[in-house]
Every structure is written in C-alpha cells, then in structure tokens.
Amino acid sequence: xxxxxxxxxxxxxxxxxxxxxxxxxxxxxxxxxxxxxxxNIILIIVVRINPKLQTPMYFFLTNLSIIDICxxxxxxxxxxxxxxxxDRSISLLECAVQMHFHLALGSTECFILAVMAYDxxxxxxxxxxxxxxxxxxxxxxxxxxxxxxxxxxxxIHVIYTFQMPFCRSHHVNHFFCEIPPFLQISCSDTWxxxxxxxxxxxxxxxxxxxxxxxxYIHIVSTILKISSTDGRYKALSTCASxxxxxxxxxxxxxxxxxxxxxxxxxxIDKSISVLYSAVxxxxxPIIYSVRNKxxxxxxxKKLFKEVLKxx
Numbered sequence: 001x002x003x004x005x006x007x008x009x010x011x012x013x014x015x016x017x018x019x020x021x022x023x024x025x026x027x028x029x030x031x032x033x034x035x036x037x038x039x040n041i042i043l044i045i046v047v048r049i050n051p052k053l054q055t056p057m058y059f060f061l062t063n064l065s066i067i068d069i070c071x072x073x074x075x076x077x078x079x080x081x082x083x084x085x086x087d088r089s090i091s092l093l094e095c096a097v098q099m100h101f102h103l104a105l106g107s108t109e110c111f112i113l114a115v116m117a118y119d120x121x122x123x124x125x126x127x128x129x130x131x132x133x134x135x136x137x138x139x140x141x142x143x144x145x146x147x148x149x150x151x152x153x154x155x156i157h158v159i160y161t162f163q164m165p166f167c168r169s170h171h172v173n174h175f176f177c178e179i180p181p182f183l184q185i186s187c188s189d190t191w192x193x194x195x196x197x198x199x200x201x202x203x204x205x206x207x208x209x210x211x212x213x214x215x216y217i218h219i220v221s222t223i224l225k226i227s228s229t230d231g232r233y234k235a236l237s238t239c240a241s242x243x244x245x246x247x248x249x250x251x252x253x254x255x256x257x258x259x260x261x262x263x264x265x266x267x268i269d270k271s272i273s274v275l276y277s278a279v280x281x282x283x284x285p286i287i288y289s290v291r292n293k294x295x296x297x298x299x300x301k302k303l304f305k306e307v308l309k310x311x
C-alpha cells in the first residue's frame with residue numbers, strides 16, 4: 001500500500017498462472033513481434049527502393065508501418081520480460097512512457113487510416129486533380145498533423161492520470177500500462193477523468209471512422225458509375241487492402257469500447273487490448289504485401305537478389 005504515485009512501482013500481471021502456458025505465451029508473442037518487425041521493415045524498404053511506389057498512398061503506408069513497429073514495441077517486449085521474470089514491477093516513469101506512446105500511436109493510426117481513405121477518394125473520384133490535391137506538401141502536412149495532435153492529446157491524459165493518488169493497490173490488472181486499470185486503483189474520484197478519456201477517445205475514433213466511411217461512400221458511388229467490369233474491379237482492388245486493415249482495426253476498437261457494461265470483464269478487455277496491440281501490427285504489412293503485385297515483385301526481384309549476391 002502507498003499514498004503517493006511519485007515513489008511507487010506497479011506490478012503487472014503475467015500472461016498466465018501456469019509455467020507451460022507462460023512458455024507458450026512467450027513463444028507466441030515473440031513470434032508475433034518478430035514477424036511484425038520483419039514484415040514492416042521489409043515493406044518500408046520496398047517502398048523506398050521501388051520508384052513506382054513513390055506515391056502518396058505508399059507514403060502513408062510507410063507511416064503506418066512505422067506506427068505498427070513502435071506500437072508493438074511499446075507493449076510486447078515488456079510482456080515478454082514479465083513472462084519469464086519473477087519481478088513484474090515497472091517504475092512510474094516506464095509506465096508513463098509506455099502509456100503515452102501506446103495511446104499516442106493508437107490515435108495516430110486512426111488518423112493515418114482516415115487520411116489513406118481520403119487518398120483513395122482523391123485517386124478514384126478526382127483523378128484529374130489528384131496530383132494537386134495530394135501534393136507532397138499536403139501529404140506531409142496531413143501526416144504531421146496526425147502525429148502531432150495525437151501526441152499532444154496523449155501527454156495531457158498521461159499527466160492527468162499520474163497526478164492521481166494510487167492508494168488501493170500497486171497491482172495493475174493488466175499486461176501493460178493503459179489508463180482504465182489505473183483508474184480502478186486510484187483512491188480519488190475518477191469520474192471526471194473517465195468521462196474526459198472516453199470523450200477524447202470517442203472523438204478521435206469516431207471522427208477518423210466517419211471520415212473513412214464518407215470517403216468510401218463517395219468511392220463506392222463512383223465505382224458503381226463505371227461502365228466496364230474491369231474498370232470497377234481495378235478501382236475496387238486499389239482499396240481492398242485498406243478496407244481489410246480498417247475493418248480489423250476498428251473491429252477490435254468497437255469490440256472493446258462499444259460492448260454493454262453487463263458483458264464487460266477485465267479478462268476480455270485484456271485479451272482485446274493484446275489483440276490490437278500485438279496482432280493487428282503484425283497483420284497490416286502482410287495484408288498490404290499479399291494483395292499488392294508491385295510489393296511482391298519488388299520483394300522477389302530486388303530484395304532476394306541482394307540477399308543472394310551478398311552470399
């Protein structure tokens with residue numbers, strides 16, 4: 001028990017209560033993390049070395065890969081450490097940094113996915129003005145605004161969270177540092193903070209989702225006006241990977257935040273948090289690579305040739 005958060009260390013949960021399950025969990029998370037790093041790094045390199053991929057869509061895809069690498073790195077290494085170590089404690093500073101980056105990167109991903117949807121809208125609905133709408137300066141400004149606003153929003157919430165006194169327990173009912181478990185162990189009135197957190201998350205997620213939805217309503221409307229079947233298929237195929245990524249990402253967010261209180265439980269919340277923190281960053285580059293001929297061709301021709309030459 002303790003009164004002030006400034007001198008505290010928090011205890012995080014392990015993945016399971018059994019040694020065999022711990023080993024299985026460790027190997028599963030390690031595999032997902034390595035795939036996340038390798039797949040996203042390869043995708044970044046492919047976009048960098050292929051002149052055909054020097055387009056706004058792949059600029060934002062590179063941003064998404066950087067987010068996924070950092071997003072997974074803020075959570076998974078600590079989970080791996082806690083799985084094998086008897087000491088599962090984390091300092092206040094470590095916890096605050098982890099919480100800050102996790103919240104900021106999650107918000108940035110929402111914005112980047114919305115911007116990518118707008119890019120597809122401009123490409124399909126406004127093809128003659130595409131280069132003007134999605135100029136290099138405009139792309140940079142949209143990416144910078146996404147990153148900056150997310151990190152400012154995150155640091156405000158993190159500072160507010162760790163100004164609260166934590167006197168109920170130093171055990172956090174989670175695998176990593178997120179805001180909701182810390183509200184449960186605070187001995188102060190957290191109602192205002194809960195409302196502010198949900199409003200902020202709701203605005204960011206809802207705004208990004210509705211911008212994405214509006215973009216795709218216009219895209220579908222334009223595609224339906226295309227007379228040829230091949231033309232419809234080509235237009236739709238340019239959006240397919242992004243639609244899958246958006247569906248997976250927002251599906252997990254909605255599953256976490258839009259469930260009725262009666263069906264909510266800490267165990268389910270932890271599982272969903274791990275899903276969008278570890279699994280989604282692994283799937284994103286795979287989805288884009290598998291469905292993209294230019295990416296696959298570059299991987300086969302250039303990257304593999306360089307590996308063979310080095311040998």
